[in-house]
Amino acid sequence: xxxxxxxxxxxxxxxxxxxxxxxxxxxxxxxxxxxxxxxxxxxxxxxxxxxxxxxxxxxxxxxxxxxxxxxxxxxxxxxxxxxxxxxxxxxxxxxxxxxxxxxxxxxxxxxxxxxxxxxxxxxxxxxxxxxxxxxxxxxxxxxxxxxxxxxxxxxxxxxxxxxxxxxxxxxxxxxxxxxxxxxxxxxxxxxxxxxxxxxxxxx
Numbered sequence: 477x478x479x480x481x482x483x484x485x486x487x488x489x490x491x492x493x494x495x496x497x498x499x500x501x502x503x504x505x506x507x508x509x510x511x512x513x514x515x516x517x518x519x520x521x522x523x524x525x526x527x528x529x530x531x532x533x534x535x536x537x538x539x540x541x542x543x544x545x546x547x548x549x550x551x552x553x554x555x556x557x558x559x560x561x562x563x564x565x566x567x568x569x570x571x572x573x574x575x576x577x578x579x580x581x582x583x584x585x586x587x588x589x590x591x592x593x594x595x596x597x598x599x600x601x602x603x604x605x606x607x608x609x610x611x612x613x614x615x616x617x618x619x620x621x622x623x624x625x626x627x628x629x630x631x632x633x634x635x636x637x638x639x640x641x642x643x644x645x646x647x648x649x650x651x652x653x654x655x656x657x658x659x660x661x662x663x664x665x666x667x668x669x670x671x672x673x674x675x676x677x678x679x
Contacts, residue, residue, distance in 0.1 A: 488608070510598075514591070532587070537589055544582040624648055 485491055491499070511517075520528065547558040553576075556576075570577035624644070631638035631645055634678040 488570065499569075510594075511532070514594075532589055537585060540585055544578050544585065545577040547576070549579070593667065 507549070512591045547555070549555075549558065549563060558576070558578065561578075562574060563576075565575045565577070566573040568577050568581055570580045627641050627644060628648075
């Protein structure tokens with residue numbers, strides 16, 4: 477009798493360890509394929525990202541698209557209206573500083589709008605994955621902490637088990653110590669207020 481193909485689970489919670497690893501690798505390949513579709517992407521420093529006028533794309537994109545369509549050359553020639561804009565020729569980051577390169581700006585605008593759609597879709601996917609990470613971790617951390625507490629109790633009562641559990645409990649202790657170190661001590665509400673510095677007497 478022919479072997480029936482193994483069907484993939486329809487829920488991520490049913491994935492085996494091997495299937496998870498397989499999906500991680502496939503996802504990496506898909507990400508690399510997406511990056512290959514958009515060569516030469518520019519990466520901004522956080523300061524420039526916050527200050528970038530490119531953030532106005534959603535608002536200014538539609539009127540700019542209409543303007544560029546009006547200024548687009550007809551039959552390879554600029555209209556008298558389009559020639560009026562050549563005074564901005566040195567501001568379009570194009571090849572000819574004497575000409576306002578509408579075709580270049582129009583192409584860049586279309587690309588930016590298209591890339592924004594892709595970025596929005598990827599951001600939505602990333603948010604969805606992040607949500608599932610948190611939801612899945614919630615099902616692990618609760619019983620996991622209870623298991624760690626139980627492991628400490630068992631280790632105190634049984635030397636053999638203590639030796640086996642030592643690496644786990646050492647990591648847990650180190651993590652707890654690090655977390656405490658990261659917390660700044662809060663000022664006690666009952667602590668007396670600091671005395672004010674004496675004011676200089678008028679001369």
